[in-house]
Amino acid sequence: MNTGVSKPDTKQRILDSAERLFAEYGFAGVSLRAIIADAKVNLAAIHYHYHSKEALFDAVILRRLEPINRERLELLDALEQAGQPTLEQILEAFLAPAFRVGADPNGGQTFVRLIGRLFSEEMSLFSHVIKQHFGVVLERFARALQAAAPELPTSEVLWRMLFMAGALGHALRSCGQNLESLHGGLCDTSDVEGALRRLIGFAAAGFRAPVPAGVTHV
Amino acid sequence: MNTGVSKPDTKQRILDSAERLFAEYGFAGVSLRAIIADAKVNLAAIHYHYHSKEALFDAVILRRLEPINRERLELLDALEQAGQPTLEQILEAFLAPAFRVGADPNGGQTFVRLIGRLFSEEMSLFSHVIKQHFGVVLERFARALQAAAPELPTSEVLWRMLFMAGALGHALRSCGQNLESLHGGLCDTSDVEGALRRLIGFAAAGFRAPVPAGVTHV
DNA sequence: GTCTATAATCGGATAGAC
DNA sequence: GTCTATCCGATTATAGAC
Numbered sequence: 082m083n084t085g086v087s088k089p090d091t092k093q094r095i096l097d098s099a100e101r102l103f104a105e106y107g108f109a110g111v112s113l114r115a116i117i118a119d120a121k122v123n124l125a126a127i128h129y130h131y132h133s134k135e136a137l138f139d140a141v142i143l144r145r146l147e148p149i150n151r152e153r154l155e156l157l158d159a160l161e162q163a164g165q166p167t168l169e170q171i172l173e174a175f176l177a178p179a180f181r182v183g184a185d186p187n188g189g190q191t192f193v194r195l196i197g198r199l200f201s202e203e204m205s206l207f208s209h210v211i212k213q214h215f216g217v218v219l220e221r222f223a224r225a226l227q228a229a230a231p232e233l234p235t236s237e238v239l240w241r242m243l244f245m246a247g248a249l250g251h252a253l254r255s256c257g258q259n260l261e262s263l264h265g266g267l268c269d270t271s272d273v274e275g276a277l278r279r280l281i282g283f284a285a286a287g288f289r290a291p292v293p294a295g296v297t298h299v
Numbered sequence: 300m301n302t303g304v305s306k307p308d309t310k311q312r313i314l315d316s317a318e319r320l321f322a323e324y325g326f327a328g329v330s331l332r333a334i335i336a337d338a339k340v341n342l343a344a345i346h347y348h349y350h351s352k353e354a355l356f357d358a359v360i361l362r363r364l365e366p367i368n369r370e371r372l373e374l375l376d377a378l379e380q381a382g383q384p385t386l387e388q389i390l391e392a393f394l395a396p397a398f399r400v401g402a403d404p405n406g407g408q409t410f411v412r413l414i415g416r417l418f419s420e421e422m423s424l425f426s427h428v429i430k431q432h433f434g435v436v437l438e439r440f441a442r443a444l445q446a447a448a449p450e451l452p453t454s455e456v457l458w459r460m461l462f463m464a465g466a467l468g469h470a471l472r473s474c475g476q477n478l479e480s481l482h483g484g485l486c487d488t489s490d491v492e493g494a495l496r497r498l499i500g501f502a503a504a505g506f507r508a509p510v511p512a513g514v515t516h517v
Numbered sequence: 518g519t520c521t522a523t524a525a526t527c528g529g530a531t532a533g534a535c
Numbered sequence: 536g537t538c539t540a541t542c543c544g545a546t547t548a549t550a551g552a553c
Contacts, residue, residue: 251418254465
């Protein structure tokens with residue numbers, strides 16, 4: 082007999098549907114019933130496999146975020162072992178894993194938008210697990226960026242990381258989205274690799290900008 | 300007798316509470332009942348003064364967005380009449396009005412976060428009115444930025460505007476927010492003026508970055 | 518592990534008295 | 536303009552049969 086995975090994977094289908102719908106409408110904008118309808122499973126199954134709506138959301142995020150953040154740290158480790166990396170290299174190590182999932186034909190495209198959405202969701206929503214995941218990565222990259230731009234005060238590095246993260250999130254949210262209404266279709270948001278290269282260049286230049294006059298540091 | 304405004308302004312209190320709650324939890328994350336509880340008004344009043352939940356959301360946004368976008372265009376007009384403005388000047392004309400409402404003690408702080416949230420809400424949510432508001436402004440500033448950076452392909456200008464808008468939104472979302480959990484408190488997000496100066500410098504440098512090799516243009 | 522059935526609550530919206 | 540009362544559909548979650 083099979084080891085229990087003979088069924089066309091209810092659990093996985095729930096995760097896939099939830100990912101797509103959460104990405105589109107946000108956490109509060111999606112009901113469990115919308116998910117079960119999309120996944121063609123029973124309502125009770127969602128409570129059986131995951132504990133609650135919030136736990137399901139966590140599972141959706143972690144499935145993809147964990148590999149992304151692991152890859153980010155691996156790339157950064159590899160860079161630093163080869164000497165002092167450039168700003169562009171560090172930024173690529175941070176940005177590329179997030180962008181590249183967009184190339185994954187298996188729902189990566191939709192997850193890319195979900196990550197973008199994550200930043201605007203209620204803080205208390207993404208659980209301690211996720212917050213912790215992000216914390217470690219941000220700390221490591223903050224140190225790396227600081228080393229690559231030693232003339233910048235630490236608070237300045239953090240501000241620019243915040244700008245970069247915002248640009249990343251917004252770019253990811255826009256990927257595959259219909260932006261014609263705003264841009265007249267001149268922005269090809271399906272060009273994921275191009276968006277990555279552009280964002281790296283944009284952010285690297287931003288990090289190299291001089292410290293504005295008159296701002297205060299902590 | 301009074302002209303009808305003798306009451307401590309039910310209509311206004313609804314708007315204020317709605318603004319604060321929408322900013323915190325997003326459109327779908329807030330119920331009308333939560334709003335009336337916060338505003339201490341009756342449920343029916345919300346349907347009387349505004350037609351529906353969506354119409355209320357529109358009203359909340361427009362109350363502050365309309366002046367912001369008007370000021371943006373006025374500032375840009377003034378700049379262009381004095382000759383070819385610099386990148387920094389154009390960016391300031393776009394960013395400053397949005398940031399400055401954060402200095403308004405009357406709920407501006409919370410609205411700043413609401414604007415940031417707007418980008419991640421469902422597209423169909425912000426009504427045609429708002430979409431049109433944004434469309435005009437973006438078109439004008441796209442032209443101005445293109446003129447200030449004539450060596451950039453148009454699609455490149457639009458990509459960088461998208462990055463800038465993302466950084467703006469994220470910065471606004473973070474203003475006054477408790478970011479210690481992620482940054483160890485080194486980022487003083489209550490320093491609105493400093494955030495503005497920093498973002499202008501960051502984005503201007505980004506706009507001056509060379510076009511990445513190998514990307515395609517439409 | 519999957520289902521039906523249902524509990525218990527909350528959602529937006531409206532009617533009609535005052 | 537403001538209130539009470541209520542409609543009615545949708546929501547999360549659970550109990551219990553199979």
